[in-house]
Amino acid sequence: MSRMAIRQKVSTESTGGGDDTLSKISLNGAQVTSMLEVVERVGAGELPMEAAINILTTAFPIDGRHARKLMGGIVFGANKPAETSEAQP
Secondary structure, eight states: OOHHHHHHHHHHHHHOTTOHHHHTOOOOHHHHHHHHHHHHHHHTTSSOHHHHHHHHHHHSSOOHHHHHHHHTTOOTTTTOOOOOOOOOO
């Protein structure tokens, strides 16, 4: 999932996206950016999914079901940069 697709998903999920519970929540730009960083770290393989869900439910006014919905489609490590091997002189 691309960074732009992740940003759109976080923005949609965190600002409503049609769900009555989430539509009552109003998050500012910094909060949405923070959510995006958590989601991106899972995609980069830097943060396990369950840890990310715990962070989201602790830091933001969402429950586990909504956190899992937000993380839907994110695969741990899928966006991890390819390791480059540098030649040693």
